[in-house]
Amino acid sequence: MKYTAENIEKILALTKEGKREFLDNLHEFLNENRLTALDYQRIKILSTAPICPRCDCEYVTKAGMSDGRQVYKCKKCGYRFRETAKSLVYYSHKYYLLMNYIKCMLEGKSLRACAKEVGISLPTSFKWRHKILSAIQGLEGGISFSGITEVDELLMQYSEKGRKFKTVEEKEQAINTVHPNVAVLVMTDREGNLLFKQTGKNRVQNSQIKEELKRRVSDKNLICFKPNEEFTQAVKESPSKKVLVRRKTRLKTKGLAVYSVNIVEKKITNFLVWMMRFRGVATKYLQNYLMWFVVMNKYLKDDVESDIGRLLNLSSHDRWAWERYFRLIKLKYLNIM
Secondary structure: OOOOHHHHHHHHOOOHHHHHHHHHOHHHHHHHOOOOHHHHHHHHHHOOOOOOOOOOOOOEEEEEEEOOEEEEEEOOOOOEEEOOOOOOOOOOOOHHHHHHHHHHHHOOOOHHHHHHHHOOOHHHHHHHHHHHHHHHHHHHHHOOOOOEEEEEEEEEOOOOOOOOOOOHHHHHHHHHOOOOOEEEEEEEEOOOOEEEEEEEEOOOOHHHHHHHHHHHOOOOOEEEEOOOHHHHHHHHOOOOEEEEOOOOOOOEEOOEEOOOOHHHHHHHHHHHHHHHHHOOOOHHHHHHHHHHHHHHHHOOOOOHHHHHHHHHHHHHOOOOHHHHHHHHHOOOHHHOO
């Protein structure tokens, strides 16, 4: 399959139902046409105007070809780049194995098992996992809620799993340091929309709750929450209707709790059970795993073959995925709380 404007337009012009079917069969489509994750990344990026990855300027011009791929030059800063610069496949020399890696991820295999099956090193396996997870972080901004919305908080232990220490003294100091819990705001509705967002230390704060409610709910929502001072103050200022849920005062219809926090509590329980397979996650990478769980629940179908294409599509959506990943790995543990 050649990359012509006509071919790209055909894919982008599909109806909503057509796009759903296309994504379900994307893995098979790419294999049949001998296309890689790099090729699909180019389809996603070429659907919009090229942007300079250094200064975000849209005034760029074509500057020849390199290895069969178009090179651009920024008129403002003079930076030369390919269309896939700073995307998911940036600096991935074995990008042709990326879809196989996504399949292993979806099958729930460990980093070591993924590396062995795909044929890459363990460090590369770690990098690829977090490149993919960093790429789907951009979806968090588009999450909104409708109807009855339940909110709650999850407190998790601080972790520096995988941290390398320069001296024995540094290691002993880290072991003896008592860290506060990590707070996570959890929101869900009856339509399947879900949010897990790391907010900081100790507890979710009033201002953080208000900010998320302002961004994600409207006056047509009805918010259910537990007796919690921070939540009570934040929800009180929201234009939405609100219900303070107490265990003994749930409104029931035909035996079902209409106004409750049952669903959000179940989502939290499911998340904690799912996290057990990783045997602990470093706090600086926690938001990646929170978003992975959200994507699994909201966008994927629990069918590996169709989900490979869907996860690849979601990961290719963020053209600055590599930049997001690079900032994350450079983040110091002491500065994440």
